[in-house]
Amino acid sequence: xxxxxxxxxxxxxxxxxxxxxxxxxxxxxxxxxxxxxxxxxxxxxxxxxxxxxxxxxxxxxxxxxxxxxxxxxxxxxxxxxxxxxxxxxxxxxxxxxxxxxxxxxxxxxxxxxxxxxxxxxxxxxxxxxxxxxxxxxxxxxxxxxxxxxxxxxxxxxxxxxxxxxxxxxxxxxxxxxxxxxxxxxxxxxxxxxxxxxxxxxxxxxxxxxxxxxxxxxxxxxxxxxxxxxxxxxxxxxxxxxxxxxxxxxxxxxxxxxxxxxxxxxxxxxxxxxxxxxxxxxxxxxxxxxxxxxxxxxxxxxxxxxxxxxxxxxxxxxxxxxxxxxxxx
Amino acid sequence: xxxxxxxxxxxxxxxxxxxxxxxxxxxxxxxxxxxxxxxxxxxxxxxxxxxxxxxxxxxxxxxxxxxxxxxxxxxxxxxxxxxxxxxxxxxxxxxxxxxxxxxxxxxxxxxxxxxxxxxxxxxxxxxxxxxxxxxxxxxxxxxxxxxxxxxxxxxxxxxxxxxxxxxxxxxxxxxxxxxxxxxxxxxxxxxxxxxxxxxxxxxxxxxxxxxxxxxxxxxxxxxxxxxxxxxxxxxxxxxxxxxxxxxxxxxxxxxxxxxxxxxxxxxxxxxxxxxxxxxxxxxxxxxxxxxxxxxxxxxxxxxxxxxxxxxxxxxxxxxxxxxxxxxxxxxxxxxxxx
Numbered sequence: 001x002x003x004x005x006x007x008x009x010x011x012x013x014x015x016x017x018x019x020x021x022x023x024x025x026x027x028x029x030x031x032x033x034x035x036x037x038x039x040x041x042x043x044x045x046x047x048x049x050x051x052x053x054x055x056x057x058x059x060x061x062x063x064x065x066x067x068x069x070x071x072x073x074x075x076x077x078x079x080x081x082x083x084x085x086x087x088x089x090x091x092x093x094x095x096x097x098x099x100x101x102x103x104x105x106x107x108x109x110x111x112x113x114x115x116x117x118x119x120x121x122x123x124x125x126x127x128x129x130x131x132x133x134x135x136x137x138x139x140x141x142x143x144x145x146x147x148x149x150x151x152x153x154x155x156x157x158x159x160x161x162x163x164x165x166x167x168x169x170x171x172x173x174x175x176x177x178x179x180x181x182x183x184x185x186x187x188x189x190x191x192x193x194x195x196x197x198x199x200x201x202x203x204x205x206x207x208x209x210x211x212x213x214x215x216x217x218x219x220x221x222x223x224x225x226x227x228x229x230x231x232x233x234x235x236x237x238x239x240x241x242x243x244x245x246x247x248x249x250x251x252x253x254x255x256x257x258x259x260x261x262x263x264x265x266x267x268x269x270x271x272x273x274x275x276x277x278x279x280x281x282x283x284x285x286x287x288x289x290x291x292x293x294x295x296x297x298x299x300x301x302x303x304x305x306x307x308x309x310x311x312x313x314x315x316x317x318x319x320x321x322x323x324x325x326x327x328x
Numbered sequence: 329x330x331x332x333x334x335x336x337x338x339x340x341x342x343x344x345x346x347x348x349x350x351x352x353x354x355x356x357x358x359x360x361x362x363x364x365x366x367x368x369x370x371x372x373x374x375x376x377x378x379x380x381x382x383x384x385x386x387x388x389x390x391x392x393x394x395x396x397x398x399x400x401x402x403x404x405x406x407x408x409x410x411x412x413x414x415x416x417x418x419x420x421x422x423x424x425x426x427x428x429x430x431x432x433x434x435x436x437x438x439x440x441x442x443x444x445x446x447x448x449x450x451x452x453x454x455x456x457x458x459x460x461x462x463x464x465x466x467x468x469x470x471x472x473x474x475x476x477x478x479x480x481x482x483x484x485x486x487x488x489x490x491x492x493x494x495x496x497x498x499x500x501x502x503x504x505x506x507x508x509x510x511x512x513x514x515x516x517x518x519x520x521x522x523x524x525x526x527x528x529x530x531x532x533x534x535x536x537x538x539x540x541x542x543x544x545x546x547x548x549x550x551x552x553x554x555x556x557x558x559x560x561x562x563x564x565x566x567x568x569x570x571x572x573x574x575x576x577x578x579x580x581x582x583x584x585x586x587x588x589x590x591x592x593x594x595x596x597x598x599x600x601x602x603x604x605x606x607x608x609x610x611x612x613x614x615x616x617x618x619x620x621x622x623x624x625x626x627x628x629x630x631x632x633x634x635x636x637x638x639x640x641x642x643x644x645x646x647x648x649x650x651x652x653x654x655x656x657x658x659x660x661x662x663x664x665x666x
Contacts, residue, residue: 105470105480135467212479240478309444309485326482328447 052224055287061224065200068222069174071281072116076176078276079117080184085271086282094320095217098246099123101313101322106132108166108212111236113201113229114219115170116177118185118194124213125193128166165192169211171199202228209238217246221292230305237327243307249314249321250294256317264289295321448485451476452496459544464490464551491560494551498567501540505571508536509578526579527625533575534599534621538606542614548607572596598624 050061059067075082083091098120104110106128112121172178178196185194199205201216201223214233223229233243251257264286272282293301295312298321302310307325314321455472462468466489470480486492515521524532541548555564572595581591601624606617 101484102481103466103484105467105483108480212481238479238481240473240476240480240482242479242481242484324484326485328444328478328482 053288053291055284055291064224065173068224071284072174072222073176074278075276075281076116076174076180079177079180080119082272082276082282085275086268090316094246094315094322095119095123097313097315098215098217098244098322099127101324102213102215102242102244104128104131104166104213106135106166109210110166110168110213110215111204111206111211112168112170113199113204113214113216113233114172114222115215115217116172116174116181116219118170118181118196120215120217121168121170121194122185122188122190124168125166125190167193167195169195169197169206171197171201171204173198173200202232204232204236206236208235210236211241212238213242213244215244215246218248220245220247221288227301227305230302230307234306234327239327241327243302243323243325243327245298245302245323247292247298247321247323248289248319249292249298250318252314252318256319260319295323298323444485448492449496451478451482452486452493453500455493456497456544459493459547463547464494464554466490469493488560490554491557491563494554495560495563495567497544497551498555498564501537502567502571502574504540505533505537506574509533509574513578527629529579530575530595530598531621531625533578534595534602535618537571537575537599538602538614538617541603541606545607552603552607568596568599572599594628598628 051058052061052064053059054064054067072079087094102124104124104127108128110121110124112118112124115121170178170181172181175198178198182196185191197205201219202225214237216229216233220226220229230243237243251260268286269279269282272285273279276282292298295314295318299310299312302323302325306327308328310323310325312321312323451469451473453472454475455469458468458471462471466483466486469483469486469490469492473480473482488495512521516523544551554560569592572592575595576591581588583591598621602617602621605620606614609617611617
C-alpha cells in the first residue's frame with residue numbers, strides 16, 4: 001500500500017518535472033510556438049480549429065497529412081540518392097546500427113512503418129538469413145556423426161523450420177515510395193518473406209498482437225499525431241515485442257550543433273534543388289527535424305504510450321537517436 | 329586476493345545484492361548472531377530498495393519507466409484480457425506454453441505487481457531448460473521468452489546477453505545452497521540432526537553446490553568462459569565470494585583475525601579446482617571429482633595440523649638447544665667461580 005502511494009508520488013513528480021522542462025524548452029526553443037504537438041493541440045483547441053506544425057509553418061491538422069504526402073510523392077524517385085548525398089552515406093551506418101541493436105532472432109516478424117523504400121526491411125531479412133546460415137553451419141559442424149536418434153529428430157524439426165521463417169512487412173502511407181521500394185527489392189531478387197502494404201501509421205491495417213518488432217526509421221516526425229502512432233505501435237506488437245525508432249534528434253555537442261545547423265539550412269535545400277529539382281521539400285525536411293522533440297522528451301512520450309525499459313542511443317553525436325521500448 | 333574478497337564483502341553488505349536478482353526473496357535467514365544481524369539488515373534494505381527500484385538496474389530509464397509500469401499494469405491488465413482472447417498463437421507454441429504464461433498472470437487482478445527485474449528473472453529461469461540445446465546464448469533466452477508467451481524480441485532487454493543468463497543461474501544456485509545450509513542448520517539447532525565436523529560439512533556443501541551443474545555439464549565450459557569475460561568478472565567474483573562466505577559461516581566459522589582470509593582463500597581454491605575437475609570428469613556420477621574433493625580437503629586439514637606441529641617442534645628444538653648450551657657451559661667449568 002505504502003509502496004503504491006510512493007510510486008504515485010514519484011509519477012506526479014516526474015510529470016511535473018517534464019512540464020517544467022517542456023515550459024523551459026518552449027521558452028528557449030527555436031520557434032516560439034508548438035514545441036510539442038500535444039501542448040500545441042491544447043493551446044489551439046480553445047480556438048476550435050486544430051493546427052499543427054509543417055516545418056516552421058503552422059497548418060491545420062487535416063492539411064498536414066496531405067502536404068506530407070505531396071512532399072514524399074515528389075521525392076520518391078530520388079529518395080535513396082538524396083539520402084546518400086545529404087548524409088554522405090552515413091545513413092547506411094545508422095540503419096546498420098539499428099539492426100545491430102535489434103539483433104533479431106530467426107522467426108521474428110518485422111513491421112517497418114513509413115518504410116518507404118524498404119531499407120530496414122531488406123537489411124532485416126539479410127541479417128536473419130546470415131544468422132540462420134551461421135546456426136546451420138554450427139549445427140552441421142557439431143553434428144558430424146549424428147546418431148539415428150538425431151537424424152530422425154532433424155526430419156521432424158524441418159517442418160517447424162518452415163513456419164519459423166522470418167517475415168517483414170513494409171507499410172507506408174505513400175504509394176510512390178512503396179513502388180520505388182518494390183522495384184528495388186525486385187532488382188535485388190528478394191521476394192520471399194517481404195510484403196508491401198499501404199497504411200497510415202496512426203491507423204494501421206493490422207490486427208492486434210501481430211508483430212515481434214516494430215520499426216519506424218526517419219518517419220515518425222512526419223506523422224501528425226505522434227502519440228496515436230505510438231498507441232498503434234503498442235497495439236500491433238505482441239507481448240514482449242520491441243518498438244524501435246530511428247529519428248533525427250538534438251545534437252548534444254555545441255560545436256557540432258553549429259556545424260550541423262549551418263549544413264542543414266545552407267547545404268541540404270541546395271542539394272535538393274540540384275539533384276532532385278525540389279527546394280521546398282528539402283526545406284520542409286530540415287525544418288521538420290527542428291520541430292521534433294528531443295531525446296528525453298520523446299522517451300517520455302514513448303513511456304506514456306505504455307512501453308517499458310525505454311532507452312535511447314545517440315548516434316553521430318546526437319544527430320540521430322535510436323529509441324527502443326518493450327511492450328510488457 | 330583476500331583483500332579483494334574483503335572489499336567485495338564490504339561492498340556487498342553496504343549495497344546489498346544489487347543488480348542480479350536472486351529468485352526466492354523470502355529466504356531471509358533467521359537473524360541470530362550479531363554479524364548475521366547486520367547482514368539481515370542489509371538484505372532487508374535490499375528488499376525495500378528493490379520495491380523503490382534503485383538505479384542499479386542496467387538502464388536509468390527503467391527506474392522511471394517502472395513507476396509507470398505499476399500504474400499502467402492495472403490499466404493494461406484489462407486490455408490484455410481482451411487482447412489475450414483474440415490473440416493468434418501458432419499451434420506449436422500453444423502446446424509448449426506452461427500455466428505460468430504471462431497472459432495468465434496479468435488476468436489475475438489483485439495479485440502482486442511484477443517489476444521488470446522479476447519479469448527478466450522469470451524469462452531467464454525459463455530459458456535454462458533450453459540451454460542444453462542452444463548453449464548459453466541469446467537463442468536459449470529467446471526460446472525461454474517464448475514459453476512465457478512473450479515475443480523473442482524481448483531478449484533485447486538483456487544488454488549483457490549470455491552473461492545475464494549465466495550470472496542469473498549462478499545466483500539462483502547460490503540461493504538454493506544457502507536455503508539448504510540454513511535448513512540443515514535449523515535441524516541441528518532443533519536437535520534433530522548431528523552436527524558435522526568442519527571438513528565433512530564443507531565437503532558436503534561443495535558437493536551439493538557442484539551437483540547443481542549436472543544438467544548443464546556439457547555446456548558448462550562455455551558458461552565458465554562467459555563468466556571470465558572482463559566485463560563479467562566483477563559480478564562473478566562477487567557471487568563466488570558470497571558463496572564461499574556462506575559456506576564458512578554455516579560451517580561455524582566466527583574467526584575475526586587473519587584466519588578469516590586464509591580459510592576463505594583455501595575454500596575458494598578448493599571450489600574452483602574441483603569445478604574444473606568436474607567439467608572434464610567422465611566417471612559415473614562424477615566419482616573421481618568427489619574423491620579429488622576429499623583429497624583437497626584432507627590436504628588443507630593436514631596442512632593446518634602440520635603448521636601446528638611445526639610450531640611446537642620448533643619450540644621444543646629451541647628448548648633442547650638452550651639446555652645443551654647450558655650443559656656445555658657447566659661441563660667446561662665456565663660457570664664455576666674460582
